[in-house]
Amino acid sequence: MTVLNQLHPRVLQTIRRCARGWNRIGTQTQFYAKTLGSIGDAFVHYRIELLRLIAQMGLGAGALAVIGGTVVIVGFLTVTTGAITAVVGYNQLSDVGVEALTGFASAYFNVRLAAPLTAGVALAATIGAGATAQLGAMRINDEIDALEVMGIRSIAYLASTRVISGVIVVIPLYCVAVLAAFFSARMITTAIYGQSVGVYDHYFNTFLYPRDLIWSFLLAIAMAVVIMLVHTYYGFTATGGPAGVGEAVGRAVRTSLVASGVLTVFLSLAIYGQSGGFHLSG
Template identity: 35%
Template sequence: MSEMKYTPPRLVKARRTATSLGHRVVPVELLGFVLNFIWQALSAIPFTLKRYRAETMRAITDMTWGQGSIIVGGGTVPMLVVLGLVIGGSVGVESFATLDLISMGPVSGIVSAFANTRELAPIAAGVGFAAQAGCRITAQIGSMRISEEIDAIESLGLRSIPFVVTTRIIAGAVAIVPTFLIALILSYAACRTVIVQLHGQAAGVYDHYFYQFISGWDITAAVIKVLVFGTAVILIHSYQGFFATGGPEGVGIASGRAVRASFVAIISLDMVLTMLLWGVNSAIEFTG
């Protein structure tokens, strides 16, 4: 039988109250721990750019191209290029099929200018970045943790969070912006190809409506969205990998937990950023 701790009768209620309050404090304590980790990672960006340039460049190369493949071991460039083409083609198919019901198929360029730019392309970039780069970050940092490489880094006098996490935040910002712009352009081209080539619509009419509704602010806001998504994904996956326990199985569990958290964060941040950048009642502007 297990040994029971004696509590005086008059202290039983006080002990239960303290235990209940302790359980309520745990989430607050965890939140403070996470916020402290985020602060250490973000505030160390100037220090990292000055001291850990070589590691930052290595992280940029690895995150951008990986091993050169599209799926396994690949970087973000091949993945986002494929996603851009597929999403643009899908928007072209669905928008034309819907608008053609009311004889407005050629104005599908409006849908491409708004849907691709404001919502679909940024979300796809964030999800693709989480699935490709995020999982690798958790696996890499998690393996460093369970093999005690992070402890070895600290024993050498290096700051582990800037060296391991902040370098990847900088690399993600450098890699995702030009890659996203390439994917966005490809999504425009894919949508136009579907409307003009497959459905035989006039290219001039499509281009007219597309350029009437596309705007530089929408593209800038989309880049801001992607930067926020990428930073959130890296922080989530780095946190899960940095504090992974339980050997290889624990790293796998941390990766799954990080992916789920990343997807929820991307969708939630998208809603918040859409309201902040365009307002609750977003106006449609003509630019031509």
């Protein structure tokens, strides 16, 4: 009986923890559904706020606008990943005597994996983290409650507008990301390693499928939706003062990065399958 009495509180505590976890999942799902369902209201009633957020996310505000804000950050990150693809691809392929296929590596890995994942990291660290910090500061200062008292739909005004802005901004940002990755890979391979420009362009153009670029853009848009939903939720529910806002930003970035990776894996398997969708033959 004594052992049972000691185990009973532990069992109850475990059940309560599981119940709290499921309640958090349900709360998040409800918030995501309301945010997506309020997109129409954001377009109809809050167009000015939507345009302001698009300008802020794309070019930055204050000092960030001088260096281009998110555009420059995404460009630098994807230049780095494109260069890494060229360096690793050339050296690995040269070990087996097929370094001419470095153009294939750039067309294949940059479009399907490197550029989408890098853009997702950049979105989470810049636009997403900024949205969480803004909404968290508004929450702890009771500004969100003040908006609701004035009759403004807080979720549509604050969350849905940011989701729409993230999706709109990610389209030109992803164009910059893909072009930067292609440019850096080509420059490293031809200018530093000395491969012929014609050989590189031949294999690059042969294995760069327009269909893959379209799928890559759709994957980037899906990642932007997931990232903005996660970050707006954590900012909307931030508690505990300034320290709580910082904690919410950290949790949002961690959750959005994991969600982006999982989304990339499942969508890539659904789109390209196990074979990869290409045939390499001589």
